[in-house]
Amino acid sequence: MMAQRTPxxxxxxxxxxxxxxxxxxxxxxxxxxxxxxxxxxKARDLAVGAVLLGGAAVGMVIGLVLAVTTVVLAxxxxxxxxxxxxxxxxxxxxxxxxxxxxxxxxxxxxxLQQVVxxxxxxxxxxxxxLFGRG
Numbered sequence: 001m002m003a004q005r006t007p008x009x010x011x012x013x014x015x016x017x018x019x020x021x022x023x024x025x026x027x028x029x030x031x032x033x034x035x036x037x038x039x040x041x042k043a044r045d046l047a048v049g050a051v052l053l054g055g056a057a058v059g060m061v062i063g064l065v066l067a068v069t070t071v072v073l074a075x076x077x078x079x080x081x082x083x084x085x086x087x088x089x090x091x092x093x094x095x096x097x098x099x100x101x102x103x104x105x106x107x108x109x110x111x112l113q114q115v116v117x118x119x120x121x122x123x124x125x126x127x128x129x130l131f132g133r134g
Contacts (some may be wrong), residue, residue, distance in 0.1 A: 068092060 068088055075084035 062081070072085050072088045075087060083127075
């Protein structure tokens with residue numbers, strides 16, 4: 001970087017403009033390098049976080065499978081093994097079906113037609129406020 005100094009009267013405007021352009025180019029180059037390094041660091045953190053989250057998800061699935069297996073084995077002490085497995089399978093499928101129904105109901109709530117109607121009403125109001133007509 002260039003040393004800071006004040007221009008003298010002998011220096012022309014061209015010299016001041018040249019120094020300014022040189023300093024500005026150095027600033028932009030440094031700023032660009034820093035921004036690139038920060039972006040690489042954030043991408044690296046994001047990748048590591050995604051891998052760890054994926055590992056946790058796999059662990060949770062394995063844990064869930066083991067919990068279901070444990071329930072089947074516990075029921076097998078009082079029921080035949082095939083019946084215990086059937087009962088647990090029915091309970092898991094029933095629970096999943098309930099979750100799907102709840103999810104579908106939640107996804108249908110903000111109906112597109114209602115959103116479009118609200119948008120149209122907002123546009124009408126804005127037109128009437130701006131132009132005095134509906």
